[in-house]
Amino acid sequence: MLQMEYINSFNRNYLKLKTKAEEGGRLRYQQQIISTKKLEGLLPAMLYTADGENGFYYDISSMQGLDKWFIKEKISEKWVDKIMSGLQTAIWSLKEYLLDSRNLIMRRDCIFVNMESEKIFFLYYPYYTEREKSNMEDLMSFLIENAEEKEPDTTAFLYNLFAKWDRIQEDFKPEDMASLWVSHKMEKEKKDTLEERKERISDCPKQEYEKPEIIVERKKDLSEFIFGRHKKGKTEGCQKHIAAEAWEYKADKKKEDEV
Numbered sequence: 001m002l003q004m005e006y007i008n009s010f011n012r013n014y015l016k017l018k019t020k021a022e023e024g025g026r027l028r029y030q031q032q033i034i035s036t037k038k039l040e041g042l043l044p045a046m047l048y049t050a051d052g053e054n055g056f057y058y059d060i061s062s063m064q065g066l067d068k069w070f071i072k073e074k075i076s077e078k079w080v081d082k083i084m085s086g087l088q089t090a091i092w093s094l095k096e097y098l099l100d101s102r103n104l105i106m107r108r109d110c111i112f113v114n115m116e117s118e119k120i121f122f123l124y125y126p127y128y129t130e131r132e133k134s135n136m137e138d139l140m141s142f143l144i145e146n147a148e149e150k151e152p153d154t155t156a157f158l159y160n161l162f163a164k165w166d167r168i169q170e171d172f173k174p175e176d177m178a179s180l181w182v183s184h185k186m187e188k189e190k191k192d193t194l195e196e197r198k199e200r201i202s203d204c205p206k207q208e209y210e211k212p213e214i215i216v217e218r219k220k221d222l223s224e225f226i227f228g229r230h231k232k233g234k235t236e237g238c239q240k241h242i243a244a245e246a247w248e249y250k251a252d253k254k255k256e257d258e259v
Contacts, residue, residue: 018055030126041090063112074148084181086120
């Protein structure tokens, strides 16, 4: 069981977690990393030793746990996106130092919201092993219970997330949560884009396109030029033909008269 204690000191708030007495090489490495490095997306931690007791102080000043933050507010798409973005940032920071994301405490009271920036911060505890933690049921239940019912897509995603976790439980990792949210957003964007295209097409009035006047006039001029010339040529041809026949007739008549 986690031994958690909230402490107020010099106008700063801390979450205190005790550590085990035994320390292996890997645990010492994890302690040094989280207490000396500033890891994005994770609560700042300080290692302490007092009266033979070892542990961590996590700075939670100006922060509230999810359990308190969402007492009056529902978990909308905006907040799911903030939680998942914060989780992605935390996972990236852990991977940079070869730390395991399964040591994140994925509980409603151990995930914090900065009251000023509304950024999400996660708690990394080196001693939080698979054997000690039950699963992510607390967080999954919390998300479902506080889902914004006015947003069907977000609610559907959270139920789908719960179903995925319920199917594999202990094998479900924080990376799986972030990955499912990314996939959900991509599918939603494709769907929204397709619907927008359909709406634009349906809203577009059918137009009867008329040829510009200049084209009509040019076509008229060209038609008159071609067919008018043909008509003129035909008329002139007929007149020449008639004249030739008249000349031949006169010539024949003259010969007959002479005979």
